[in-house]
Every structure is written in structure tokens, then in C-alpha cells.
Amino acid sequence: MPHGGSTAPGPVYVGVDRRQARLAVRHSIGIGEMSIFVMGLALVGVVLPTLLSDLPPLNAAEHAQTALRTTWSILFVCAGLFRLVRWRLTGEISTALLGAGMFCFGLLSAPTAALAPLIHTTQPEISLSPVTRAVAVTVFLVALMRSFRSAPVDARIHPLRSTAQMSIAGLGVLAAFIAAGSLGSTAAIPRTTWVVVSAVQTACWLTLAVVVLARGARTRSPSHIWIGLGLLLMASAELLHGLAFIGPFSLAFFGTCLQVVVGGIALANSAADLGLVFSADGNRLISLSGALEEAEQMRTEEEYEQEERLHDARSVIAALKAASITLDRYDERLDTSVKHSLRSSLVSELARLERVIDGRRREPLQAFRLDVALGPVFTAERENGLVITNKLGSVKAVGRPLELATVVQNLLVNARRYAPGSVVRISATSSGGRVQILVEDRGPGVDPTQHEMIFQRGYRCRPDEADGSGLGLYLARRLMREQDGEIVLRERPGGGASFLLSLQGTSVVQQPKSGIQIRHAVDASVKGAADEGDGATVTHLPRQRDKNSRSGSVATVVGDDKIHHATSRRAGRNLKAT
Secondary structure, X not given: OOXXXXXXXXXXXXXXOOOOOOOOOOOOOOHHHHHHHHHHHHHHHHHHHHHHHOOOOHHHHXXXXXXXXXXXXXXXXXXXXXHHHHHHHHOOHHHHHXXXXXXXXXXXXXXXXXXXXXXXXXXXXXXXXXXXXXXXXXXXXXXXXXXXHOOOOOOOOOHHHHHHHHHHHHHHHHHHHHHHHHOOOOOOOOHHHHHHHXXXXXXXXXXXXXXXXXXXXXHOOHHHHXXXXXXXXXXXXXXXXXXXXXXXXXXXXXXXXXXXXXXHHHHHHHHHHHHHHXXXXXXXXXXXXXXXXXXXXXXXXXXXXXXXXXXXXXXXXXXXXXXXXXXXXXXXXXXXXXXXXXXXXXXXXXXXXXXXXXXXXXXXXXXXXXHHHHHHHHHHHHHOOOOEEEEOXXXXXXXXXXXXXXXXXXXXXXXXXXXXXXXXXEEEEEEOOEEEEEEEOOOOOOOHHHOOHHXXXXXXXXXXXXXXXXXXXHHHHHHHHHOOOEEEEEEOOOOOEEXXXXXXXXXXXXXXXXOOOOOOOOOHHHHHHHHHOOOOEEEEOOXXXXXXXXXXXXXXXXXXXXXXXXXXXOOOOOEOOO
């Protein structure tokens, strides 16, 4: 192997066209299409040439025929361009070669009237232009045969290059005839010779027409059927042009008008096939747009869910951190009940954190005691310095305990942030089959015009505030509504914020027939700790203090809105909750 590797070209792909990712074929010929074809054939192929053949001045008839030639030449050029555009979209080599043939046929036939006097010597030859017509027909037939024999996709064929080569070759042949005529080298060719040439071309048209119609019938392709009909008409037109050399000249008008009809068929068929591709692409674009919109929506929902989970996780982690630090620093100074309460709070918060990490699962509604569900939250938030009083008693509600704990924790975090130093009062009542939970603070409150706005996602009362995500209250309302509850903000007499939460009461819940009671998924020790604290009094644990502090810890005992302070003079003395 030479240095630098082999320079031999790789294998050329000639397999199935893998770029056709859409269906772009017709399945039937409509009645409207056939009606237009019959009417066009009758008017343009029969009535129009009959009228032209009756024109008395010969010059007028020749000018009319020249106009008709130009017309069908333009039609074929446009049809070829449409086919080439379809090839660029689908990669169909047969379509590209057919379009190249149509384009060259129209291009080489367009200057027939202008070039005929430079090539021919007799008036019939000038009028019928057999040389230019023969060159154009030959190029078209070569392109057609190549298109029918080509593979669906073949990298060895370059349609645009083939179009340029065929056009240059045809124009070169015509230029040679023009040069020969200008040098006087051409002689009058017998008319029978042109009749034979026309007969050969007619046979070629007929052969291709049979092949294409057979393929169209086999594949049930309306496009091939229309092409086959056009080839039959081209054979008829060529035969009429040949007979015009030995018969009445009016036959040439009929042949030219049939070529106009074929040009119209070619243009309409090419436009229809191209339109199918655009339509398929349009449908595919709409489908892709819909899929993209759904993907963006799913991505947005996933981002929202991640933000919500991160928000909940931060709240739980803050509570866990406060309780764990207290246990770590004051383990020897806390009595047994306080330690048990803190550890129970840790277990409950860890369970809630696990649920946040695993993702929210829609659990069935169940009956539970409010103090059991919210006790760990109160313990954790008190470790963060929040003073809480509660009058929950033994009220029961129907809902999801973990979600209610998340809602209340969000409210307590907001109270700690926006109403620092304020006592948060939590009470519950049950009436009319509903349970109402009131969470109040004595902070600055919320502007009445913002009572509903604060529940919107991302809304913050203070836009310039760097801290906060605007998700707490949004999540609170969503969680309450998902368990057939509600949360609203009301004005509190004397100032501050007052959040009213409502849930179903136990009186509207039917117990399962099996007698199995649905219990809260928190560790049983949590309930035991909460049962010890039932009633109006809940112990506030010692706040975190530096180990070098000389003063003792402060225990705040909160119950029925009464706050007491007890100071321990010796650091080794246990703190007891009253």
C-alpha cells in the first residue's frame, strides 16, 4: 500500500432510496382530472387545429403554429423543472432523469421556428423543422429510457450534470447543421426520408408508451398512467408531422396541437407529484411541530417538577439540619422525652425527604390526626427559632398527611422569613363535614390586592428579594386541591397573615368493609411522641447555642398562647418540658 493510504474510490451506493421518509404518490385518477383531459383534448387537439387549418393566409397559419410550438416548449421546460425540484426533495433518480428529458426537450424545441431557415432549404422542411424536432425527440427518448432503467437512487448519476450534457449535445448538433447550411453543404432531402424518420420516432414513442402504461397498471400509479397517455399522444403527433410531408399540411397543425395537450399533461402531472411532496412535508412539519411542542411542554413540566422537588428538599433538609445539630450539641443536656421527640422528628422528615427524592406519588386519601401529622414539622421548625402555639387537640381530617405537612411547613418557613420574631398560632376546628386549620402570624401581612397573586407560580411579594423562589404557596395550594382541600389567605384583625386550610372531615369517609384501618406512613414512634404532647401545650426545645456560652439553655413552653421561660443555671442540668 502506498504511503498515505489507498486513494481508490469507495463503493457507490445504489440501493433503496433511504431519503424517502414520506409517502408522496397518488393512488387513483379522479373524475375531474379525466374530464379536464377529455375537454382539453377535444378543444386543443381537435377544434383549435381545425380552425387554424382554415386560415387563408399561409403566413398567419405559420405564425400560429410557431406560437403553439413555443407554448408547448415552455410547458415542457416548466414540467422538467418541477420534476427536478421533486428529485431534490425525495432523491428519486427516475424522476430526475424524466425531468431532465422534459427540460431538454422543451429547451431544444423552443427555437425551432428561428433555426429552421438556417438548416433547411425547402418550405415544407422550414415549416415542419424535422431536424430540430428529431434532435429534441432523440434527447428526450434517451432520457426516458435511462429513467425507466435506473435504480431508485444511484450516486453515480448526477441529474443536473446530465441535463447540462444533454442540452449541450443537442445544441451542438443543431449548431453543426446550422454551420453546414451556412456553408452550402446541405442538400434537399427527400420527403420520404423525413417520413421514415418520423415513423421510427413514432415507433419509439409507442414502445415507451406501452412500457409505461404496463408499469402504471402493475403498480397502480396514476402518474405513470398519465405519462403513458402523454407518450401515446406524442406518438400520434409525430405520426401526423411525418404524414404532413406527403399529405395535407393541415395535419401539422393537429400534431402541434397534440403536443400542446401533452405539454399540459406533463406540467399538470409534474405539479401534482410535486404538490404531494410539499403536502407530505407540510403534514410532517405539522407533526414535528406538534411533537416539538409536546416535548417542550414535557421538558417544562419536568423542569417545574425538579424546581418543586428542590424547593421541598431544601425545606426538609433545613429542618433535619436544625434537629440534628441540636441532638449533637445538647445530647447530654436533653431529657429523654425531648430526645425522643427530636429523633421522631428526624425519622418523619427523612421519610418525607425520601418521598421528595423518589417523586410525588398520588396516594389514596385517608383519615389521620392533625397533631400526629404536623407534630414533627412543629418540632423541626422550632429548632430553626420559630415560636409556635397550637390548638389542634385530637381533630381528625381526611387527606394525605405528608402533603399536609409539606403545606404547613411552607407556611411556617414563610412566617419565619417574613415575620421574624412573631408567634405563629395554629388551630383547628371541625364542623359541617369539613376541617379548618388556621395558621396565623403577627407579621406585616400581605396587601389585600395580592391575596390571590401570591398563589401563582413564581410570584413574590418583593420582586427585588434575592432569596425565595415563589414556589412555596403555589405548591401549597396545589397540594391542598389535590386532596380535595383548599387554602386561602384572609386579613387578620390587628395585622399579620391568616391562612385558612380546609379538608374533608372523617364523617364523610366510609370505612373499608374489610375493617382494615389506613394509617399514616410515618414511623410509629412519631405518633407516640405526638400523643404525649396532645392538648394545648407543646414543648419548645433548647435553641442552638455556642458551647462556650456561660448562660444556660432556654426552654420555651408554649400552650394556649402563653409563653414561659425557664433558665438553667448549670449546664449539666436536664431541661424538662412542663
